[in-house]
Amino acid sequence: MCGIVGYIGFRQAADICIAGLRHLEYRGYDSAGIAVIAEDGQLDVRKVVGKLAVLGELLEQQPLIGSTSIGHTRWATHGKPSVQNSHPHLSCDGRIAVVHNGIIENYQELRTQLEAEGHTFISQTDTEVMPHLVEKYYEGDLRAAVCQAVADLQGAFAFGVICADNPGQMVAVRRFSPLVVGIGEGENYIASDMGAIRKETDKVYVIADDELALLMPDSIELTDLDLNPIQREVFVIPWPADAAEKAGHKHFMHKEIHEQPEAMHACLAGRLSDPDKSIVLEGLNMTEAEIKSLRKVVLTACGTAYNAGLVGRFIMENLARVPSEADLAAELRARDPVVLDNTLCIVISQSGETADTLVALRDMQEKGAKILSVLNVVDSSIARESDGVVYIQAGPEIGVASTKAYTLQILTLELIALHFAEVRGTASAEQLRELKAALLQMPEHARVLLEREEDVKAIAAKHYEKPNALYLGRGINLPSAMEGALKMKEISYIHAEGYSAGEMKHGPIALIEPSCFTMAIAVAGEVYDKMIGNIMEIKARSGPVIAVADDGDEQIPVTGVDAEADPDDVASQPNDMIWVPPVPELVSPITVAIPLQLLAYHMADMRGEHIDQPRNLAKTVTVE
Numbered sequence: 347m348c349g350i351v352g353y354i355g356f357r358q359a360a361d362i363c364i365a366g367l368r369h370l371e372y373r374g375y376d377s378a379g380i381a382v383i384a385e386d387g388q389l390d391v392r393k394v395v396g397k398l399a400v401l402g403e404l405l406e407q408q409p410l411i412g413s414t415s416i417g418h419t420r421w422a423t424h425g426k427p428s429v430q431n432s433h434p435h436l437s438c439d440g441r442i443a444v445v446h447n448g449i450i451e452n453y454q455e456l457r458t459q460l461e462a463e464g465h466t467f468i469s470q471t472d473t474e475v476m477p478h479l480v481e482k483y484y485e486g487d488l489r490a491a492v493c494q495a496v497a498d499l500q501g502a503f504a505f506g507v508i509c510a511d512n513p514g515q516m517v518a519v520r521r522f523s524p525l526v527v528g529i530g531e532g533e534n535y536i537a538s539d540m541g542a543i544r545k546e547t548d549k550v551y552v553i554a555d556d557e558l559a560l561l562m563p564d565s566i567e568l569t570d571l572d573l574n575p576i577q578r579e580v581f582v583i584p585w586p587a588d589a590a591e592k593a594g595h596k597h598f599m600h601k602e603i604h605e606q607p608e609a610m611h612a613c614l615a616g617r618l619s620d621p622d623k624s625i626v627l628e629g630l631n632m633t634e635a636e637i638k639s640l641r642k643v644v645l646t647a648c649g650t651a652y653n654a655g656l657v658g659r660f661i662m663e664n665l666a667r668v669p670s671e672a673d674l675a676a677e678l679r680a681r682d683p684v685v686l687d688n689t690l691c692i693v694i695s696q697s698g699e700t701a702d703t704l705v706a707l708r709d710m711q712e713k714g715a716k717i718l719s720v721l722n723v724v725d726s727s728i729a730r731e732s733d734g735v736v737y738i739q740a741g742p743e744i745g746v747a748s749t750k751a752y753t754l755q756i757l758t759l760e761l762i763a764l765h766f767a768e769v770r771g772t773a774s775a776e777q778l779r780e781l782k783a784a785l786l787q788m789p790e791h792a793r794v795l796l797e798r799e800e801d802v803k804a805i806a807a808k809h810y811e812k813p814n815a816l817y818l819g820r821g822i823n824l825p826s827a828m829e830g831a832l833k834m835k836e837i838s839y840i841h842a843e844g845y846s847a848g849e850m851k852h853g854p855i856a857l858i859e860p861s862c863f864t865m866a867i868a869v870a871g872e873v874y875d876k877m878i879g880n881i882m883e884i885k886a887r888s889g890p891v892i893a894v895a896d897d898g899d900e901q902i903p904v905t906g907v908d909a910e911a912d913p914d915d916v917a918s919q920p921n922d923m924i925w926v927p928p929v930p931e932l933v934s935p936i937t938v939a940i941p942l943q944l945l946a947y948h949m950a951d952m953r954g955e956h957i958d959q960p961r962n963l964a965k966t967v968t969v970e
């Protein structure tokens with residue numbers, strides 16, 4: 347994820363853009379840049395590697411003067427953080443500047459074609475094809491040239507475009523990546539989200555996919571890509587300017603839970619676009635021969651990333667048919683494992699800086715394993731020591747409790763396992779197609795689940811004062827139970843324990859009583875009937891049950907209900923239900939995770955806890 351802003355009006359633009367970018371740093375902060383149309387009619391550009399403060403310092407020494415400007419803060423996807431790779435990107439003649447959030451999937455072929463037509467590129471980014479395409483089509487009408495350029499693109503984008511020949515114009519256009527147009531008086535704005543411009547205006551147009559905006563100081567024209575006018579209601583931002591950094595959310599954690607649909611799009615873009623096409627994983631750095639000769643996969647991580655690794659182990663064995671195991675990083679090193687040749691160690695980490703995970707990586711590397719990392723932060727310590735890296739594209743995660751990183755770690759591991767299965771021929775064409783189609787549906791499933799937030803909140807209100815909780819799952823959803831319990835314990839301080847439902851009779855059932863709620867993950871699959879049995883055991887001992895089940899399931903709500911029991915006894919009441927869209931069991935941990943994140947969030951909020959900075963915890967544990 348990156349952040350874009352733009353200003354066109356009568357004031358000096360650079361300071362307004364910098365202020366807007368400061369609210370977008372949560373979207374990316376490895377490099378930043380600004381372009382203005384200067385008074386001499388030239389485009390003037392400043393770009394830096396590093397946080398926005400570095401750009402601010404440069405602008406103090408070398409100010410930008412002009413009233414039409416676009417700015418960008420970057421979260422590297424293609425090409426490492428560098429001045430050349432930072433935005434804005436320019437056309438050959440330096441007259442057109444572009445900022446971009448998203449991923450252009452067909453950039454390689456477009457770049458080859460443009461180079462053959464004489465265009466010169468200076469970066470390794472996908473974005474740089476856009477200013478050259480606009481230059482190719484530009485004949486004096488900037489909006490028309492942008493429409494023609496966009497027609498060549500595949501992928502996700504939100505662009506801001508300015509041209510030195512048209513100082514009184516700015517063009518913005520989007521597909522999948524968010525974009526708003528701010529409405530001022532004699533001045534107008536663009537931004538990746540409302541928070542970036544809330545200090546300037548509370549009136550915006552929310553731009554939809556394949557829509558374009560032509561901004562001038564005194565007017566805004568909204569059209570589709572065929573330039574047919576679009577009528578759009580003005581949206582009045584309901585929250586005050588000082589809530590802008592969290593884009594109106596009460597906590598970063600809540601914002602990041604709600605970013606999952608967009609982040610899932612970013613994670614899939616350029617990798618999986620069609621259920622009938624192969625998966626493309628840039629950065630995997632493994633030949634087909636290596637994939638075919640794999641004898642063992644060891645996944646290792648800490649905390650939430652470890653829970654994602656447990657899911658990864660399940661899908662790797664099930665799909666790629668490679669013997670797999672998942673170890674806590676600290677434990678992997680402690681047991682001094684025997685590493686056979688052709689062993690792949692998959693290292694999972696949001697930050698890429700967790701000390702235990704880095705040490706486990708080095709230990710496995712010394713023992714001869716090939717290292718493939720699944721990371722969020724580009725160019726992090728773990729990235730630099732890995733043989734291959736597949737980035738999850740979640741954008742920066744600020745909240746200490748990891749949410750969007752978890753679902754995107756699983757999504758990325760699903761892509762890797764499916765790719766391995768394709769190469770090794772260990773899954774049928776129909777199974778591959780079904781699972782790819784399910785992954786492509788994930789952003790929409792996430793959106794639907796977030797729309798059901800109030801239902802989860804109502805359940806939280808019933809149970810948030812209970813001191814204990816048991817989270818039960820089986821098979822691929824045992825990690826879901828462990829992750830749901832981790833979320834709950836680390837922000838609400840309720841003692842929640844994730845456990846194999848099959849182990850209930852071997853101890854945990856002793857904990858069941860009215861003050862301990864049980865979360866039972868009972869989505870359709872191999873273990874569904876066994877989960878029915880567990881729920882009955884719990885209800886028979888007057889344990890309150892919250893159950894996760896597929897939309898339309900009629901059995902789970904009434905499982906364990908004893909009509910003879912005292913009406914005040916939970917055994918006589920239906921279970922609290924969390925409904926999820928039905929998906930293939932092998933991808934169900936992604937959909938199950940989102941309501942469990944929301945449940946933990948709302949219980950912690952109702953208990954008045956400091957959700958973004960839970961006691962005793964840090965976002966990144968850089969000590970062993």
Ligand code: AGP
Pocket residue numbers: 648649650651694695696697698699700703746747748749836964965966967
């Ligand atoms: C999860 O909510 C916690 N913040 C913590 O368990 C975290 O997942 C763990 O420290 C691993 O961090 P990493 O993914 O950055 O390596």
